[in-house]
Amino acid sequence: MNSKLKEVALVFFKLGCFAFGGPAAHIAMMEDEIIEKRKWMTRDYFLDLIGTTNLIPGPNSTEMTMHCGYERAGKVGLFVAGIAFIFPATVITALLAYLYVKYGQLPEVEPFIYGIKPAVLAIIAGAILKLGKKAIKSTELIIIGVLVLVVSLLGVNEVVALLAAGVLGMLYFYIKSKTVSNLNSISPLILFLGFNTTIAKVTTLKLFLIFLKVGAILYGSGYVLFAYLDAELVTRGLMTRAELIDAIAIGQFTPGPVLSTSTFIGYQLSGFTGALVATAGIFLPSFLFVLILNPFIPRMQKSRILRYFLDSVNVAAVAVMLAVLIIMAKDTLVEWQGIIIALIATFLTFKTKVSTIWTIVIGAVLGFVLLSITT
Structure with missing residues (x-):
């Protein structure tokens, strides 16, 4: 290096x-x-x-x-x-x-x-x-x-x-x-990812796609993130709203981006592998947008x-x-x-x-x- x-x-x-x-x-x-x-x-x-x-x-x-x-x-x-x-x-x-x-x-x-x-x-x-x-x-x-x-x-x-x-x-x-x-x-480049993922169980791929979708369309604060994750996770029965609130709280009081919430949720849903793929999914669009x-x-x-x-x-x-x-x-x-x-x-x-x-x-x-x- x-x-x-x-x-x-x-x-x-x-x-x-x-x-x-x-x-x-x-x-x-x-x-x-x-x-x-x-x-x-x-x-x-x-x-x-x-x-x-x-x-x-x-x-x-x-x-x-x-x-x-x-x-x-x-x-x-x-x-x-x-x-x-x-x-x-x-x-x-x-x-x-x-x-x-x-x-x-x-x-x-x-x-x-x-x-x-x-x-x-x-x-x-x-x-x-x-x-x-x-x-x-x-x-x-x-x-x-x-x-x-x-x-x-x-x-x-x-x-x-x-x-x-x-x-x-x-x-x-x-x-x-x-x-x-x-x-x-200069033609503006707007990327929309629409993964209508119907989840029967939380596989690694589906978890990645959920957080990839959120990362690609997310604007705004932690409250907006809460709304997105509520729609993607709570309404589909993957976690309770109380668990999601705890996850958002973690993102708020740890250093760095509030999107680290994804690591917490990924671990809850699918252990260490889930934490990795959720984190990668939510941040990947940002790397591509900036590039x-x-x-x-x-x-x-x-x-x-x-x-x-x-x-x-x-x-x-x-x-x-x-x-x-x-x-x-x-x-x-x-x-x-x-x-x-x-x-x-x-x-x-x-x-x-x-x-x-x-x-x-x-x-x-x-x-x-x-x-x-x-x-």
Whole structure:
């Protein structure tokens, strides 16, 4: 393995071990590791990757790792980055699945997660500030960002908001420029996999196809994942809803992508082999989507009308991150312990050079200590 591949593997393995808080937090940590520390690419290009990634199915933060790996070390780097990021969550989730199946309950980790949540808020806020400075290039883009923020807070699907912002901005700036360019047409590639699998029993192949289907069409948060898996597994009698809720909870409080839920479910349904095929199935589409999409991004940047589209989507993506921050803050900052941890994390993020990973660790320890002395 050459030096660049080793670097990619180490960076994303480290992120995979500490990336709590969902896609917005994961991307914020990537921005710190890749742009601030290592300068693998410009912040403008990183923004373009975020914008385009938000428009394809699959786990956004995991796909961002693949894009970054591709940029640093080519096609092999794409796979190394994705696997390195997914691996820690998969191993931790598989271990928890084993304990759950054997003992019927989950370990007590809530005090640590309690402290991580407010720390993540400061990390996301720091990334929004830095990315927002690059994304906001005009008054019109500010207006688009504000509109996306409002509709996101009102509950409009983030993909719909991003697409609408991209099209609106593209049309507006094109008309404003009054310049007609010869554009290379890029046909959008949309993949739909429709496996109407009727399950009599859980074979390895059928389990793989279920999770391949979900990975190929999934947009949105863990709640959307819950709905998809509920339809595919609970309604077909493969597991109870209570078991599915426990599986989603595992995905929420382990590091890395929430799709590691698939590892937990796969183990429950078919042991170690089931964990492997479910994990492979749900993540495989993301590797393919990024492999196909990444080479088109430089062409999109060179096209004037698609540049308008990307600029609008980029500012919309920052607005969506801000909406996530506001919603998370509303749910998280309800007790004095959480507020104190958030203030300390904010100081560390904006006034020191402490790594985002250490901010996460400090938040976890503070959560455990503060809850221990008050209960």
